[in-house]
Amino acid sequence: MIEIENLTVRYGGEPVLTEVSAVVAEGELCLVVGPTGSGKSTLLGAVSGRVPHLTGGQVSGSVRVAGRDTRTHQPRDLADVVGVVGQDPQATFVTETVADELAFTMEQLGVAPALMRRRVEEVADLLGLADLRDRALHTLSGGEQQRVAIGAVLTAQPRVLVLDEPTSALDPGAAEDVLAALARLVHDAGVTVLLAEHRLERVVGFADMVISLDGGRAHAGDPAEVFAIAPVAPPVVQLGRVAGWQPVPLTVREARRRSAPLRERLGSPVLPTRDPGEAVVTAERVRVTYDGMIAVDGIDLDVRSGHVTAVMGRNGAGKSSLLWALAGAQRLESGRVHGDEQAALVPQSPEDLLYLLTVAAECRTADADAGAEPGTTRNLLDALVPGVDEEANPRDLSEGQRLALAVAIQLARSPQVLLLDEPTRGLDYAAKEHLVVVLEGLADAGHAVVVASHDVEFVAQVADRVVQLADGGVVADGPVREVLADSALLAPQVAKVLSPQPWLTVGEVSTVLAEEEP
Structure with a gap:
């Protein structure tokens, strides 16, 4: 054909x-x-x-x-x-x-x-x-x-x-x-x-x-x-490579059938967690409606420094509306948001932040607007997606490249709170791993990060806490390992393969197996 x-x-x-x-x-x-x-x-x-x-x-x-x-x-x-x-x-x-x-x-x-x-x-x-x-x-x-x-x-x-x-x-x-x-x-x-x-x-x-x-x-x-x-x-293929399985599995079912010896070797994970700091943005009984339809229904939420929080839920659950409210860019029907002036938002459509004719011009302007050292935005962009042509028009970039440029522009401001709405759309695994490193670095430096995402594999890598929404309300709020590993729908591939032990990522498994080597 x-x-x-x-x-x-x-x-x-x-x-x-x-x-x-x-x-x-x-x-x-x-x-x-x-x-x-x-x-x-x-x-x-x-x-x-x-x-x-x-x-x-x-x-x-x-x-x-x-x-x-x-x-x-x-x-x-x-x-x-x-x-x-x-x-x-x-x-x-x-x-x-x-x-x-x-x-x-x-x-x-x-x-x-x-x-x-x-x-x-x-x-x-x-x-x-x-x-x-x-x-x-x-x-x-x-x-x-x-x-x-x-x-x-x-x-x-x-x-x-x-x-x-x-x-x-x-x-x-x-x-x-x-x-x-x-x-x-x-x-x-x-x-x-x-x-x-x-x-x-x-x-x-x-x-x-x-x-x-x-x-x-x-x-x-x-x-x-x-x-x-x-x-x-x-991830299931990467897990097979790490475990030395031949041929590599393509599905959770194939990997699960071979996983019993690996589960026995690994046991249960004992991994450090990041201690959250003070609340820097607080939502109190926030309610958002559109033409009479409830998008966010009386949510209370603290966004804490030194912490990466993931907001998850099905399409239409209210994730984007909540992020816009936390950024102070959404009219509230009721409730209040404190600290929103400290937040920077990267929306689902990255082109909303891009208005110049070249990548180089966007980077230079972002550096100047943020009062950052020249080259800061470009270096952040290269950390996310290396090799983007500086003379390219941002609208000619791929979806992932445009998203990375918008993230870099906002990161150049070093905001106390960074809000990202579906930040991995269009990014490959390597770019997502770079983004994880960047966001973890921000959290380690005391910033608060909130990501609204459907990408359970990304959330498993980066988040400390998961807030799950449904019909505008919170249905789960807890440590990432508890929320994801306990969910049949949200569990990442590694968790499905290695259940009941709550391992989440290939990186966690790889680290333990590497420590076993003489």
């Missing part, structure tokens, strides 16, 4: 992709993996025809989709065959309501009204959108918007689906629902899916093949073979 032969893409300088070759058969789910900036989005763009027709650049080699050469077929010529879901759902919306958005592509393709209605209902049920069909798109949470964007593509029933981080804004439960829906399309309808995703722990079990990109070059093949040597891998 998808034939890629010696594909090379460059934008004036070094090639982004170099002689990439792969064949994805009809009815397969192919996972594209690689570090941030490795060319995943470019590869997906070449398959959809957006590269080079919409992006420019020099392309050699060929990509054929359902027999059509994407070099000679514009994206509009592929619209009946290829459906595309990008990283930013808001950028793709063209109507005002969920129902209209689900129907829009079919209207452009001339689908009969009766058939349109049936497909809208089927996709709404498939993705859990039935109760949202009359909602305005701008009132939806980030995860709800992502599901609508996927649904708007599915209603046209394309033979090939190209998805760029489709679960990045979704909570674990919603992500599983979307991936299960994609799996049904692959298995039951013969749809071919090409999917790029950084949160590999969510998707590896669904993949029929993997294309791993590193330095613009590709290694394609069976998932187990590729992940044995891939530069990025999910």
